[in-house]
Amino acid sequence: MRGARVLVKAMYPGTFDPITYGHIDVARRAAKAFDKLILVVMQNRLKSNVLFSKDERLKMIETVFENDDNIVVDYHSGLMVEYARRNGINVVVRGLRAVSDFEYEMQMAAANKKMLEALDTFFLMTETKYSFISSSLVKEIMYHGNSVDPWVPPVVKRELEEKMKGMIE
Numbered sequence: 751m752r753g754a755r756v757l758v759k760a761m762y763p764g765t766f767d768p769i770t771y772g773h774i775d776v777a778r779r780a781a782k783a784f785d786k787l788i789l790v791v792m793q794n795r796l797k798s799n800v801l802f803s804k805d806e807r808l809k810m811i812e813t814v815f816e817n818d819d820n821i822v823v824d825y826h827s828g829l830m831v832e833y834a835r836r837n838g839i840n841v842v843v844r845g846l847r848a849v850s851d852f853e854y855e856m857q858m859a860a861a862n863k864k865m866l867e868a869l870d871t872f873f874l875m876t877e878t879k880y881s882f883i884s885s886s887l888v889k890e891i892m893y894h895g896n897s898v899d900p901w902v903p904p905v906v907k908r909e910l911e912e913k914m915k916g917m918i919e
């Protein structure tokens with residue numbers, strides 16, 4: 751094998767408003783395949799009504815992965831290809847929950863590759879038990895006063911309870 755192996759960094763972009771066990775599952779599985787996984791909290795222009803601030807989301811994710819040596823978190827407000835280009839990243843990790851995710855993901859992967867030829871998207875099938883959840887669904891369940899324990903870690907549950915105090919039915 752020629753020379754020293756190049757360390758492979760991957761990015762896992764998302765709004766993570768908030769992060770759920772589904773995202774965490776994808777991140778930890780992806781982190782086994784790459785030398786470093788960067789969870790990039792993105793500013794999604796189409797989601798102006800986020801519940802948690804950028805810093806609140808970053809802090810929750812840092813707490814979740816505080817013992818995961820090769821998982822780090824960052825923030826980016828532009829296109830994910832710009833983050834990849836700026837940070838020498840050639841891999842985007844995305845989780846596929848159901849067939850309904852595929853068309854949108856395929857479009858995004860193709861557009862990203864058109865903009866940055868070196869960038870490939872690696873898809874992981876979301877763990878079946880998480881394949882129907884989303885951040886919005888978790889917020890909706892919490893809003894109606896039901897337990898979100900199966901879908902978010904304690905740190906996220908506490909932040910949800912704090913943020914939604916007085917809103918919960």
Ligand code: COA
Pocket residue numbers: 763764765766767770771772773776792793794795797828829830831845846847857858859861862876880883884885886887
């Ligand atoms: N487990 C649980 N939920 C999951 C999941 C999983 N494995 N994968 C996705 N989801 C949920 C998310 O929580 C999110 O739920 P919400 O809509 O209720 O918040 C939903 O599925 C969609 O997730 P995702 O596709 O990751 O959307 P996003 O908004 O979180 O992030 C980006 C998608 C990164 C593309 C978006 O932030 C973005 O547009 N970024 C900047 C611009 C850019 O680069 N666009 C792409 C151009 S080609």
